[in-house]
Amino acid sequence: MPVYGAMQIYLPIAEMSVDAFLLLGLGATVGFLSGVFGVGGGFLLTPLLLFIGVPSPIAVASQANQLVASSVSGVLAQWRRGNVDHQIGAVMIAGGVVGAVAGVWLFGVLRSLGQIDLVISLCYVLFLGVIGGMMLVESLRAILKRRRNPLQRAKLHQHMWIHGLPLKMRFRKSKLYISALVPAAIGLFIGLLAAIMGVGGGFLMIPAMIYLLGMPTQTVVGTSLFQIIFVTATVTVLQAVQNQTVDGVLAALLLAGGVVGAQFGARAGQRLRGEQLRALLAVLVLAVCAKLLIDLFAPPPDVFSFDYGAR
Amino acid sequence: MESQDERSPAPREPEKAGAETDSAAKGRTEHGRVFLIVVDETPEYEKALRFAARRARRTQGRVALLHVMPPLDFQNFGAVQDLMANERRQTAERLLQRVAAKAQEIAGSMPIIYLREGSPAEQLLKLIAEEPQISVLVLGGATGREGPGPLVAQLTGRMIGKLRIPITIVPGHIPDADIDAVT
Numbered sequence: 263m264p265v266y267g268a269m270q271i272y273l274p275i276a277e278m279s280v281d282a283f284l285l286l287g288l289g290a291t292v293g294f295l296s297g298v299f300g301v302g303g304g305f306l307l308t309p310l311l312l313f314i315g316v317p318s319p320i321a322v323a324s325q326a327n328q329l330v331a332s333s334v335s336g337v338l339a340q341w342r343r344g345n346v347d348h349q350i351g352a353v354m355i356a357g358g359v360v361g362a363v364a365g366v367w368l369f370g371v372l373r374s375l376g377q378i379d380l381v382i383s384l385c386y387v388l389f390l391g392v393i394g395g396m397m398l399v400e401s402l403r404a405i406l407k408r409r410r411n412p413l414q415r416a417k418l419h420q421h422m423w424i425h426g427l428p429l430k431m432r433f434r435k436s437k438l439y440i441s442a443l444v445p446a447a448i449g450l451f452i453g454l455l456a457a458i459m460g461v462g463g464g465f466l467m468i469p470a471m472i473y474l475l476g477m478p479t480q481t482v483v484g485t486s487l488f489q490i491i492f493v494t495a496t497v498t499v500l501q502a503v504q505n506q507t508v509d510g511v512l513a514a515l516l517l518a519g520g521v522v523g524a525q526f527g528a529r530a531g532q533r534l535r536g537e538q539l540r541a542l543l544a545v546l547v548l549a550v551c552a553k554l555l556i557d558l559f560a561p562p563p564d565v566f567s568f569d570y571g572a573r
Numbered sequence: 574m575e576s577q578d579e580r581s582p583a584p585r586e587p588e589k590a591g592a593e594t595d596s597a598a599k600g601r602t603e604h605g606r607v608f609l610i611v612v613d614e615t616p617e618y619e620k621a622l623r624f625a626a627r628r629a630r631r632t633q634g635r636v637a638l639l640h641v642m643p644p645l646d647f648q649n650f651g652a653v654q655d656l657m658a659n660e661r662r663q664t665a666e667r668l669l670q671r672v673a674a675k676a677q678e679i680a681g682s683m684p685i686i687y688l689r690e691g692s693p694a695e696q697l698l699k700l701i702a703e704e705p706q707i708s709v710l711v712l713g714g715a716t717g718r719e720g721p722g723p724l725v726a727q728l729t730g731r732m733i734g735k736l737r738i739p740i741t742i743v744p745g746h747i748p749d750a751d752i753d754a755v756t
Contacts, residue, residue: 299647343643344614393649400651465649472653479657480664483646540651 275509276320282515284314289519296332296520297527299543304329304461305393307516309386309550312557316512318382319373322460323501324513329462329494331517332524333487340484347435347481350471351488353442354449358493361453366500369457373505380558385459387554393465394547401541424474436477444475449489456497462490605634606708607685611697611724612640612672617713617745620752622672624743625711626679627756636676637685637707639700640665641693694727698735709739716746 271282292307304325311321340346372378427441448470452463467486471477477485502508608625612618622636629636642665648654669686676684689696701707712728714721721729725742743752 299649397649397651404651468648469650469653472656479653479660482657537651539647540649543649 271511271515273316273320273509273512275324275507276316276512278315280314280316285512285515286519288314289516290523291519292516293520293523294527294530295523295546297524298530299527299539305386305390305459305465306546306550308382308460309390309554311512312383313553318379319369319505319507320509320512322382322458323369323498323505323507324460324509325516326456326460326494326501327498327508327513328517328520329456330491330498332520333462333490333494337484337487337491340487343484345481345484346488347433347477347485348488349431349433350436350438350445350475350477350481351485353431353445354452354485354489355492357446357449358453358456358489359496361450361455362457362493362496362500363453364450365454365457366497366504368454369501370505382459383554383558387551387558389459389461390547390551390554394544394551397540398544398548401537401544404537405541436475436481438476440475445471448474449493452489453493453497456490456493457501460497462494464490605629606632607635607637607704607706608709608711609637609639609701609707610711610713611693612638612668613693614668615713615715615722617715617722617743618672619713620743620745620747620749621711621713622676623679623749623752624741624756625709626676627753628709628711629680629682631756634708635682635685636680637687637704638669638672638676639687639689639697640669641696642688642690644691693724694732697724697728698732701737707738709741710736711741711743714742714744716744 269282270279271285272279288307288310292310295306307325307328308318308321311325312318337346369378372381424444425440427443429442430439431442432439448467452467455461455463455466464483464486467489468482471482471486472479498508606629608629610618610621610625612622626636628634642661645654645657645661648657665688669688673684673686687700689700697710701710710728712725714725720726721742728736728740729742
């Protein structure tokens with residue numbers, strides 16, 4: 263880390279000194295982006311923290327609680343419009359908490375095996391690559407004026423294997439009569455992702471809720487935020503208690519920057535909607551993915567080093 | 574565009590027998606007042622609708638319905654965003670169809686329908702500024718503990734200076750019979 267006589271601050275859990283303004287700036291940048299794109303920003307913040315040298319277990323665990331803050335403010339607006347389906351949300355939270363517990367346990371096991379850095383990087387490369395690629399193809403098609411595949415939802419009475427599952431429940435708000443196992447399974451997977459990658463998972467959850475559950479789009483965003491709050495809160499507490507990987511100083515600095523950045527981002531985003539915005543996000547996601555991929559294969563500057571951090 | 578045409582000094586011909594129904598068909602009402610109401614998911618708008626529609630019937634005016642759709646959040650996937658836009662539009666159209674049928678039943682004439690997107694108060698002011706034919710705004714006021722609702726609170730508060738036309742506020746607890754008595 264180059265030092266310009268800036269305000270160095272010691273991160274007690276990450277066991278490193280970082281320029282406080284760098285972290286504030288990082289938080290502000292990601293906050294700005296999440297304000298523009300309306301996404302949690304978790305899947306950009308973790309790689310950026312890795313790039314400045316924060317150990318990946320600490321980066322992942324510390325930024326999960328960022329999502330609690332941004333999701334709370336997001337869900338309040340949706341709540342007022344009556345766009346939160348508490349019933350489905352509760353089932354998804356139940357699944358999500360189980361997933362979070364399993365994920366944090368798996369996180370601990372991988373860490374003791376010394377493989378957690380690799381797994382986190384691989385997961386990020388995979389998800390960023392697939393999602394960035396899909397978004398880029400989609401937006402390029404739209405920009406080139408080719409018709410977008412409408413990707414219609416399944417017909418209302420079309421029978422899929424999902425509808426044969428037991429434990430059917432009636433969800434009044436979303437007007438659904440489906441097996442509770444499906445939302446619980448989606449929640450479980452999102453809980454695992456939140457524990458291992460530190461992301462809220464809205465980018466996967468929202469399509470899954472629309473196309474697998476058949477939820478009306480009006481309630482999807484609010485309900486997914488509702489679920490993210492509880493799952494990321496669970497993950498944060500479990501990571502702190504079980505793996506001791508939550509760095510309060512790091513989280514606080516990122517949060518402070520994030521709150522300011524999000525205000526400006528939301529304003530900028532209103533002017534910038536549309537396909538260009540989507541293409542921009544796709545390029546950004548792919549660039550971060552490429553950098554992670556290069557770091558995976560590039561020989562480290564100090565070949566003979568051991569990870570003392572793993573306890 | 575349409576309002577541009579209206580303002581241009583077109584040579585006025587002396588009114589013929591069929592002129593009135595003709596202009597009404599074009600959405601212009603030179604003779605009657607246009608009562609604008611805001612249609613949303615609250616129960617109060619029904620009182621405003623009843624008041625406006627009965628006033629319109631009595632004065633040979635018309636009812637105008639405005640529904641403001643909430644803005645869409647950005648979605649990572651364009652297909653998801655398109656689906657959201659479609660469903661939002663369908664929901665809005667269904668609501669407006671239902672309300673328009675009721676308005677026509679009471680007022681006896683087809684309502685004018687406006688569908689906008691964004692913040693309700695902002696869009697409402699913009700519409701009133703754009704459409705010189707709108708003559709009265711009728712709002713329903715909620716009577717719960719949380720106040721009269723955001724639109725009434727904003728328009729009777731700081732935004733009242735931007736209004737070109739009078740507002741009528743119909744409290745939500747008034748029974749239909751009492752509304753009928755004063756219209």
